[in-house]
Amino acid sequence: MSASGSPRGAGRYPGPVARFRQLPLRSRLAMLTAVAVAFAVALSAAACWLxxxxxxxxxxxxxLSTVNVSDNYVQALSAYCNNPGRVRLQEPTPYTIQLVSAGGYVCTSPDKAPLPAQRADIAVADGRLDNTVHVTRDGNGAEMRVWTKPFPGPLTDTEGNRLAISVALPMRQVTDPLNQLALVLLVVAGVGVLGAATAGLWVARAGLKPVDRLTEAVEHVARTQDLAIRIPAEGDDEIARLSRSFNAMTAALASSRDLQQQLIADAGHELRTPLTSLRTNIDLLVRSEQSGRPIPAEDKQALLASVKAQMGELAALIGDLQELSRPTAPGQSAVAVVALHDVVGAALERARLRGPSLTFTADIAPWYVRAEPAGLERAVVNLLDNAVKFSPAGGSVEVRLSGGELTVRDHGPGIPQDELPHVFERFWRSPSARSLPGSGLGLSIVARTAEQAGGAVRLRSADVGGTEAVLTLPGAVTPPPAPPEEPPARPDGGG
Structure with a gap:
């Protein structure tokens, strides 16, 4: 015994349930099928035997009940039992016939083993029972089926006790066929169970072929990282649904990986341009200092302004990338009730600073939405910045918020119809806007924020030039009531 009281080595060998779970699935299915068939066959065989x-x-x-024992035979049997040496029975019978007295005395036909009198036999003899049937063993140990009924005649034993007649036959008339039937049922059950196990193994192999293909596909993906593999899915059963789900999962993973690689490539391309310009400008400043040939003051100021602008562009690009990399699953961001009209008002103030030569007109009605405050503010700012960037000097920007629909309209060159489907793609920039500052991520952030808030965003060409951006968010004119605050708990734990 160990210190904990359990026998040494306990738990070293798995139990039968654990060993069963370690078997392959097809072996478990075959075993379960064989056990189920064996159980059903055993029940059927037992019912048939019974x-x-x-x-x-x-x-x-x-x-036994239809045996008619004549009065003469009974009287002769009684006389034989009283004087066995002087009376000879002439009537042969295949039955064991004996007389049972109310006192328990028995008189058995010659050449037959006596049957012990049972209480029920005595009860029939003294008139307490009409008849009885039971199983007993004779003097030779043979199992006998006994039917006892009262003797209707006036015959009594020597002591004057009434008599009953017992008629018996060997039980082997029942047990021998039953033994043969049990042997036949046992052989049939064994063959049935063996056949069921074989059929179960075959069915398991045939039924698990789609699972094997799925397993091979998963192992192939894990080994090679190849997400282009697809499993044929036929029918509407569970295996087909599992195959279609696996195909959809691999397609989604492949698309996600492609988007990730594209994002990395696009981000690298977008980062390379300002970094190259930064490196060039800084190299010029460093060589000027090392060579002792100073750059003219105006050129130096221009270089420093360019470096500052490129650093701001890098910071904006990195901020946009961080915004897009944030989780999009529900519950992973701080959602709150936000006054959209206040967010639009604050964004308008920032837009006026960035476009001092532009004229802004605003028609803002109250509207409350459930969204992430920082993300919603960034999305609205991006819409206004986009309008400021493409508006000509001295132009105007019209902002309207009504019924949860925010409309931002500029009077710039507009967007061609063939480019509208691409405006919300990451890093996509119109060929006519490649020279303007920006990372191509602003509208992507707007689209993602709108989707997270349960809304949508779209761009369309305005009637008379320019572009109109429409952001639709579900909400209400009045803020929802705040949930009641729970009273602070008392120090003693009471209510």
């Missing part, structure tokens, strides 16, 4: 036994016993009882 029904046959009852029918054979009923036939034997009916045969």
């Amino acid at each position: 029904i046959t036994r009852d029918r054979l016993t009923e036939q034997l009882d009916a045969q």
Whole structure:
């Protein structure tokens, strides 16, 4: 015994359930099928054996109950039992016939083993029972089926006790066929269970072929990182649904990986341009200092302004990338009730600073939405910045918020119809806007923020030149009531 009281080595060998779970799935299915069939066959065989036994016993009882023992034979048997040496019975019979007295005395036909009198036999003899049937063993140990009924005549034993007649036949008339039937049922059950196990193994192999293909596909993906593999899915069963789900999962993973690679490539391309310009300008400043040939003051100021602008562009690009990399799953961001009209008002103030030569007109009605405050503010700012960037000097920007629909309209060159489907793609920039500052991520952030808030955003060409951006968000004119605050708990834990 160990210190914990359990036998040393306990738990080293797995139990039968654990060993069963370690088997392959097809082996477990074959074993379960064999066990189920064996159980069903055993129940059927037992029911068949019991029904046959009852029918054979009923036939034997009916045969015993119809035996007509003549009065002469009974009187001769009684005389034989009283004087066995002087009286000889001439009537042969296949039955064991004996007389049972109310006192328990028995008189058995010659050449037959006596049957012990049972209480029920004595009860029939003294008139307490009409008849009885039971199983007993004779003097030779043979199992006998006994039918006892009262003797209607005036015959009594030497002591004057009334008599009953017992008629018996060997039980082997029932047990021998039952033993043969049990042997046949055992052989049939064994063959059935073996066949069921074989069929179960075959069915398991055939039924698990799609699972094997799925397993091979998963192992192939894990080994090679190849997400282009697809599994044929036929029908509407669970395996087909699993195959279609796997195909959809691999397609989504492949698309996600492609988007990730594209994002990395696009981000690298977008970062390379300002970094190259920064490096060039800084190299010029460094060589000027090392060579002792100073750059003219105006050129130096221009270089420093360019470096500052490129650093701001890098910071904006990195901020946009961080915004896009944030989780999009529900519940992973701080969602709150936000006054959209206040957000639009604050964004308008920032836009006026960035476009001092532009004229802004605003028609803002109250509207409250459930969204992430920082993300919503960034999305609205991006829409206004986009309008400021493409508006000509002295132009105007019209902002309107009504019924949860924010409309921002500029009077710039507009967007061609063939480019509208691409405006919300990451890093996509119109060929006519490649020279303007920006990372191509602003509208992507707007689209993602609108989707997270349950809304949508779209761009369309205005009637008379320019572009109109429409951001639709679900909400209400009045803020929803705040949930009631729970009262602070008392120090003693009471209510």
